[in-house]
Amino acid sequence: MTHSAPSAHSPDLPNVQYLPPSPLSCDIFCRVVDNYGDIGVAWRLARQLAAEYAATIRLAVDDLASFQRLVPSIRTGIPMQRVGEVTIVEWRDGSDATRIAPAADLVIEAFGCGLPADYLNLMALRAPPPFWVNLEYLSAEPWVREHHLLPSPHVTLPLTSYFFFPGFTTRTGGLIRERDLITRRDTAARAAAKPTDQTGLHILVFGYDHAPVETLFTAISESKETVLCRVSEGALAERLERWRGSQAEIAPEGAPMHEFEVTPFVPLADFDDLLWRNDILFVRGEDSFVRAQWAAKPLVWHIYPQADDAHLKKLNAFLDLYCCGLSARAEAAMRRLWLAWNRPIREEIGPAWNDFLAHLPALNTHALDWSKRLADMPDLAANLLSFYRKNAKI
Ligand code: TRH
Numbered sequence: 001m002t003h004s005a006p007s008a009h010s011p012d013l014p015n016v017q018y019l020p021p022s023p024l025s026c027d028i029f030c031r032v033v034d035n036y037g038d039i040g041v042a043w044r045l046a047r048q049l050a051a052e053y054a055a056t057i058r059l060a061v062d063d064l065a066s067f068q069r070l071v072p073s074i075r076t077g078i079p080m081q082r083v084g085e086v087t088i089v090e091w092r093d094g095s096d097a098t099r100i101a102p103a104a105d106l107v108i109e110a111f112g113c114g115l116p117a118d119y120l121n122l123m124a125l126r127a128p129p130p131f132w133v134n135l136e137y138l139s140a141e142p143w144v145r146e147h148h149l150l151p152s153p154h155v156t157l158p159l160t161s162y163f164f165f166p167g168f169t170t171r172t173g174g175l176i177r178e179r180d181l182i183t184r185r186d187t188a189a190r191a192a193a194k195p196t197d198q199t200g201l202h203i204l205v206f207g208y209d210h211a212p213v214e215t216l217f218t219a220i221s222e223s224k225e226t227v228l229c230r231v232s233e234g235a236l237a238e239r240l241e242r243w244r245g246s247q248a249e250i251a252p253e254g255a256p257m258h259e260f261e262v263t264p265f266v267p268l269a270d271f272d273d274l275l276w277r278n279d280i281l282f283v284r285g286e287d288s289f290v291r292a293q294w295a296a297k298p299l300v301w302h303i304y305p306q307a308d309d310a311h312l313k314k315l316n317a318f319l320d321l322y323c324c325g326l327s328a329r330a331e332a333a334m335r336r337l338w339l340a341w342n343r344p345i346r347e348e349i350g351p352a353w354n355d356f357l358a359h360l361p362a363l364n365t366h367a368l369d370w371s372k373r374l375a376d377m378p379d380l381a382a383n384l385l386s387f388y389r390k391n392a393k394i
Helices: 037-053 064-070 117-125 143-147 181-191 213-221 235-246 268-276 287-295 307-322 328-342 346-358 360-375 380-391
Strands: 025-030 056-061 080-083 086-090 106-110 131-135 151-153 160-164 201-205 227-232 259-263 280-284 299-302
Touching: 025 037, 037 056, 037 064, 037 086, 037 106, 037 268, 037 287, 037 380, 064 086, 131 380, 160 380, 181 268, 181 287, 201 213, 213 227, 213 235, 213 259, 213 346, 227 235, 235 259, 268 287, 280 287, 287 299, 287 360, 299 328, 307 328, 328 346, 328 360, 346 360
Parallel strands: 025 056, 025 106, 056 086, 106 131, 131 160, 201 227, 201 280, 227 259, 280 299
Antiparallel strands: 080 086, 151 160
16 A cells, blocks of 8 residues: 655654655675674664664675574575564575565665675666665764765766765764663663672673783782673683683782683673673674663773774774763873773783773763763664665655
8 A cells, every 4th residue: 555654743643653655675785704793783784774664674694604693593504584574685606686686775785895796787777776875884083974975876887876984973874773772771770780799890801812811801800899800702711711720729818809701602682781781891893892882881992903003093083082071081091991902012901901990980971971972863774764765766
């Protein structure tokens, strides 16, 4: 049935949400370059567009095994499957696009993964052509706002893609934030009074394999406050085991007993809970970094390393935005630990850690303020769809 529903601004029906005449169809393409961030972001966006905008979503992914780590109900070796409201298509190079046909209204190419040639042809055949967005990597660097939403015509086909940059200001595409995320976080925080035998500081460590963890563990083990340090399963957790083996069994008399444990990799659906259960979050890449900001906890970012230290520019650009409103001393403490962790400067970790801890109350307040500032802006899906509605020939 075709009908035009009243808009949310209709004076007669102010509570009726705008519904497009027919559901939006959207194809998302994602290649897993390495690790989990690419598919983590693509999956979150797919789910949100389906759940909150009733969009019909197909998500084409080239690595179902990595995807399965995040979403255990995914089955590998299956060309097409449905998980919740999303259709997952296994994307194999050379496979024809008939599995992904016809081309959707909105096509999202995640992180410049390159669309399959046969799918591009289907897009070109469609009249009007699909609205094609290239979802880029997250960066706080100032150049991003100049490039956000710029068109990029295809060299041979009558198609145009648009760069869409996530970001931390209204001049970029925003961040993925599900409609109920902040409410769920705050509800969990109210319910999560720590049991009396679990007081002290809880720290989560999720970082890349080259992180200087031994130095961090030593610094943590010398903290005055009791610490429970949870290290995410993987190479860093293996190094934790080795570090533990090298430590004296008995702490000096009067020293607080710290605990170090390996945290198993949890499904993506439980990842926020894991963050919310901790007080300081060492995170990495893109998706865990963003979720830590939504968790509103003091965080330490292990940025994905790039050639020529390009990542340090990116790191500083974020700190320039994030630290706005922090006292000079708290800002210095934050920068010190982030740089020591990322460069990595081992002899700096201990003093930087202590400095960071000394400013924890201010960093806590600031983390909450920052998440409120971000939540006052439209989220990535809302920005993406409003860009689509304004510009797509529908
Ligand atoms: O895994 P990452 O390093 O991912 C990416 C990719 O490497 C990508 O190529 C690179 O360009 C980008 O980083 C910058 O880090 P990220 O983005 O934090 O992704 C990790 C995902 O794993 C995130 O979606 C959260 C999820 N996760 C779980 O679901 N359970 C867990 O227990 C943990 C530790 C993580």
